[in-house]
Amino acid sequence: MKTVTTLEALRAETDQLRASGRLALVPTMGALHEGHLTLVRKACSEARHVVVSIFVNPKQFGPNEDLDAYPRQLARDRELLEAEGASLLWAPTPDEVYPAGYATTISVEGVSAGLCGANRPGHFDGVATVVCKLFNQVRPDMAFFGEKDWQQLAVIRRMARDLDLQFPHADAIRGVPIVREGDGLAMSSRNAYLSVEQRRQAAALPAAMRRAIAALAKGAESATALEQLSSDILKAGFDSIDYVELRDAETLAPIHGPLDGSRLFVAARIGGTRLIDNMPLV
Structure with a gap:
């Protein structure tokens, strides 16, 4: 499994992978646990190649939220992904995703209202924006998300449908059931x-x-x-x-x-x- 940190390298690698089979994307913010790895396994079962992104997206954190404290353990995450058979790790820096002068935000109305949308203002704008960028960067045939973040999944599907995305199409955005600890707590x-x-x-x-x-x-x-x-x-x-x-x-x-x-x-x-x-x- 290769790791790339620049768009130029990512595009070169994904062009090569795409030439030999279907490509899946599993977007994450790292600190991987069994829930994430279940997504990777599901992706590996449905696609020839799997790209996993690790990016702690600053645009989906509010001013009083845990951006700085969010766990980051890239070396361990890479080992876990390699063991699961992922093809490529996309691990950009914030400057690579949001270069100087960046000024665009995607806002999805309706499904983003209420629930976490009410309690975390701007959160789903940040989610929709970064996921749209990840889709355009990797151009996957399908993408996999956990159902624990059900509202997030609904926002992403609505965004893909409304913007007529083809890589992936909204129907190829797959939700994977929540993975729980032995006592029932959802993994997070x-x-x-x-x-x-x-x-x-x-x-x-x-x-x-x-x-x-x-x-x-x-x-x-x-x-x-x-x-x-x-x-x-x-x-x-x-x-x-x-x-x-x-x-x-x-x-x-x-x-x-x-x-x-x-x-x-x-x-x-x-x-x-x-x-x-x-x-x-x-």
């Missing part, structure tokens, strides 16, 4: 921020979500179930809740009627760490 690079006690408490989040979904399946009123879910999260040791909502799985519109086709979305904070999760209603 931010889990590393948790103390031992916070990590134990964090497992209550998915457990409480499953209880709420079971209550809804038995006919509980949505407002009652969500209120109980919020109470359970706070009692478990979380400090605050950004949102607990039911939304349409495709459009992300708030649910005001039947629950068919909806998902439960939660974001809560424990210590200085913000955790998100989502689950389908069954």
Whole structure:
């Protein structure tokens, strides 16, 4: 597996790879865990060559968020990717992605509203912008994203469809189910921020979500179930809740009627760490 850090080198390598088979992209911000590696394995199963990008995108962090503290471990990440059979690691610097004079931002309305969009202003503009650039830089036949960031996936698909992207086409942007720890907590690079006690408490989040979904399946009123879910999260040791909502799985519109086709979305904070999760209603 080669590592490239300049656009010139990336284009030379991807042109060569593309000539011998389908090319997939797995965009990441590094600090790779089993969730990321599951994406890489899925990509390897569907494409001849897999490019993984590692770029901690400054444009998707707010002024009081953890850009400087975000874990960076490129050497370890490279070893993990090589072991999984990735073909190429694209690891640009911020200046390579956003050169002097850079002045363009992509904003996707609708699916970016509410949920994390309300709590992290500008976040999805930064996501859409960098992912569009990554797509144009690598020109993959398909791309793979984790469903833990369900709203992000919806934003990226909407962006690709609205801008008539072909590399990849919106239909070739694949969501991969959430990978969870043994106690149910969704894998995330931010889990590393948790103390031992916070990590134990964090497992209550998915457990409480499953209880709420079971209550809804038995006919509980949505407002009652969500209120109980919020109470359970706070009692478990979380400090605050950004949102607990039911939304349409495709459009992300708030649910005001039947629950068919909806998902439960939660974001809560424990210590200085913000955790998100989502689950389908069954």
